[in-house]
Amino acid sequence: MELEAFTQKFQSYSGLVLVFFIAVHLAGVILIGINPDAFEIYASNLHSSVFLPYFEIGLAITFMIHIFLTIKKVLKNRLSGNNAILKTRRNDYLGALASKVQPFTGVILASFLIIHLLQLRFPRPGDNLELTTLKNKLEDFHIFVLYSLASISLFFHLVQGIESGHRSLGILTQSNSLNIRYISRFISIFFGLSYLIITFYLRFK
Numbered sequence: 001m002e003l004e005a006f007t008q009k010f011q012s013y014s015g016l017v018l019v020f021f022i023a024v025h026l027a028g029v030i031l032i033g034i035n036p037d038a039f040e041i042y043a044s045n046l047h048s049s050v051f052l053p054y055f056e057i058g059l060a061i062t063f064m065i066h067i068f069l070t071i072k073k074v075l076k077n078r079l080s081g082n083n084a085i086l087k088t089r090r091n092d093y094l095g096a097l098a099s100k101v102q103p104f105t106g107v108i109l110a111s112f113l114i115i116h117l118l119q120l121r122f123p124r125p126g127d128n129l130e131l132t133t134l135k136n137k138l139e140d141f142h143i144f145v146l147y148s149l150a151s152i153s154l155f156f157h158l159v160q161g162i163e164s165g166h167r168s169l170g171i172l173t174q175s176n177s178l179n180i181r182y183i184s185r186f187i188s189i190f191f192g193l194s195y196l197i198i199t200f201y202l203r204f205k
């Protein structure tokens with residue numbers, strides 16, 4: 001039981017680190033729309049940073065821990081026939097839907113990430129070629145659909161993940177649950193919609 005509580009907390013903290021990364025990453029790619037030249041300078045500076053390899057290793061480990069612990073939790077819940085979350089969300093249609101599609105949004109995000117990294121990290125485009133590479137990739141309709149689906153999946157994944165993360169950490173109480181729900185939904189819409197808008201901007205502008 002002790003180990004289980006620790007595992008759940010660890011899963012929530014790994015999710016929190018990833019939300020932080022999603023925010024920092026968004027701040028970088030938003031530059032594409034505001035000032036494309038500044039974006040290329042930002043990308044070149046980022047890639048020449050001596051700290052980047054350590055950051056990337058930390059990020060890769062966090063992604064792996066998060067995916068591993070999530071799969072473990074889903075399998076455990078399935079085996080024990082646990083549907084408690086769905087019951088408490090009887091009148092919360094968005095929450096119930098987000099929790100139902102959680103395994104699919106996770107798989108879509110993980111697949112997107114593999115393709116995304118193969119496009120922009122392995123190998124990395126040369127200096128000042130980041131934006132052209134992204135635009136060229138998004139001309140392929142399948143890639144455009146994948147990026148759009150990933151943005152929508154990110155929205156649903158965050159709706160479910162942020163709330164259940166608070167529950168696992170023991171922060172969710174009856175008095176603050178609605179506030180946490182509203183704030184987490186605002187964050188989810190903000191991130192999901194922002195990535196979706198950037199995808200459309202890159203494809204059609």
Ligand code: HEM
Binds near residue numbers: 029043116121196
């Ligand atoms: C419209 C959506 C997106 C665009 C335009 C975009 C753009 C980029 C660009 C230009 C890079 C290479 C430069 C850099 O490292 O900043 C990159 C790297 C990366 N992106 Fe995205 N991204 C998008 C969505 C996402 C999402 C939703 C995730 C996570 C689920 C993600 C995860 C990553 C990761 C892990 C890297 C590699 C960072 C590194 O180690 O250098 N991206 N992305």
